[in-house]
Amino acid sequence: MKQFTHSAVAIALISALAACGGSGSDSTPTTEPDNSFSFDATEMVTNLTEDVIVAGYNDLADEGEAMLLATQTLVATPTQANLEAAQDAWKAARQPWEQGESHIFGPVDSMGIDPHLDSWPLNTIDLTTVLSTTTGFDAETIKSWNDDVQGFHTMEYLLFGDGVADNTKAIAELTANERDYLMGLAEVFRDYTKDLDDAWVVSHDASSGKAYGELLKNPGSDGNTFYSSNVGVVEELINGMIGIVDEVGNGKIADPFGESVSSADTSKVESQYSWNSLTDFSNNIIGVRNVYQGELTGAADKQGIVDFVAAADKDLATRVGTEIDNAILTIQAIEGSNDMPFRQAISDTEGRKRIQTAVDALSKLQTSLESDVLPLLKTWKV
Secondary structure, three states: OHHHHHHHHHHHHHHHHHHOHHHHHHOOOOOOOOOOEEOOOHHHHHHHHHHHHHHHHHHHHHHHHHHHHHHHHHHHOOOHHHHHHHHHHHHHHHHHHHHHHHHOOOHHHHOOHHHHHHOOOOOHHHHHHHHHHOOOOOHHHHHOOOHHHOOHHHHHHHHHOOOOOOOOOOHHHOOHHHHHHHHHHHHHHHHHHHHHHHHHHOOOOOOOOOOHHHHHHOOOOOOOOOOOOHHHHHHHHHHHHHHHHHHHHHHHHHHHHOOOHHHOOHHHOOOOOOOOHHHHHHHHHHHHHHHHHOOOOOOOOOOOHHHHHHHHOHHHHHHHHHHHHHHHHHHHHHHHHHOOOHHHHOOOHHHHHHHHHHHHHHHHHHHHHHHHHOOHHHHEEO
16 A cells, blocks of 8 residues: 555656656757758859850850851842841840840940840830931941940841831841941941950950959959859859849730730830740740759750759759749740730730740749749858
């Protein structure tokens, strides 16, 4: 009986201690899960600089040279075939430029190359005035004019026409003065694309400064006032991807799309004269894929942002890759089964449904990049 009593007390004490277990464990420090990860970014940054960014600007400079040669041929021999060859040269130059908008930082910004080449909308009033009052166009004079009467879209307007009913133009519609202006514009275009390429491989300030590519690849090196570590470089690359996804979904597509058919505005459609808008938009996101995967389409597999993400979260790396592909496919699907241009699709009931699908895909991708990929910089053990 006595023994039973002691056992009862012991049981009571154990029960009491167990009951107090919560307060006892409260004093134990809570261990936060370790979400940090390691990744050596040197190979990835080097590859993205050389095989994606510099390779893309080198392609653009080559296409700029080809564009000038095509217009020179058109002026010397104004035939329909040579006009169409110049149109093809314009489209070919458009590809590396649009894909390069996924990394639109550095010299393209500091040297003002973006507005020189791609100001939008076109100032058709000043353009008409220039054509009616000026002859004998030379490159240096054109460079002194406003950006909205030079660059891609001025050449596009002269090559393709107004784009309202079609994107074709007969050689008879292209006057001799327009051809001369076109050739001057192409020379200016060639010069700026070469300046941009040189800034990445020769000197970022066209003087004594190092090549911007060397600065990007060597953060923290002597005299590198742009990047102190790979954290800043990777952040720049991810923000570049976010920036163009935002611009395509919330600017290039959403602005002319409007809230309804009645508010759709074709005047806001970029590349509306050539009907190249959907190709532009998909190339913008293909550029995002190039940075993410680490190589231009069709090239051998190299390290890209996907490898950085996979080091932290393999499932996330796969999901973002799928979202990029889906964004590209939904943009391309806007044309439907009858190759409908974007400027017509914004006023078409079924076209608008397809556009909304693409906008939703871009929004989903942007959220993943902003909310899931960019925060990885905080848990990266550099």
